[in-house]
Amino acid sequence: MSQRVAILISGGGSNMVRLLEDMAQPGHAAHPVLVLANDPDAGGLAKAAAQGVATKVIDHRDFKGDRAGFEAAIDKELRDSDVDIVCLAGFMRILGAEFVKGWDGRMLNIHPSLLPKYKGLNTHQRALDAGDTEHGCSVHLVTPELDDGPILGQAKVAIKQGDTAQDLAARVLKQEHQLYPKVLREFAASLKAE
């Protein structure tokens, strides 16, 4: 059976688009069933709808700081859609331990750094400030600790003299668009084979 994938986004969703494009290829072990955003203005929602994928908004602001309530609403949506794999793709809310444990071994995230370096935000500027010569992105399984789970794949870019954080972000994003589909493809195939 093809694995049922939900993608959680907060913004433009360029990684989401790449995942959808790759899942549309013949022989993929997964297919998208839902794109869920925590922000009604997330640009990725229209892109998902244009691909014929169901979309849903659960706006964290409606929960007025009740994170457990927000996460329970997301969880219900995922369960109702009978989701097998959750992909976080630029989803910018921190998820609590209870929610994360409910998707243990089935939730992936892409993070714009070579983890374990630079967990959290502003990864590109932090790599520059540290004088690093290389940077990149990681796809990992999500565990309760932020940006900490087992790494499933990484891609590197060289940091060049004079690079700004914006230059780096653009170069890393290109790599993200290659890495995330590749890792999801392998991950879905491995679950299917179980």
Ligand code: GAR
């Ligand atoms: C990507 O660079 C992703 O790695 C990052 O947000 C961007 C989303 O872009 N995620 C994080 O920083 C998660 N902590 P996209 O919406 O175009 O895919």
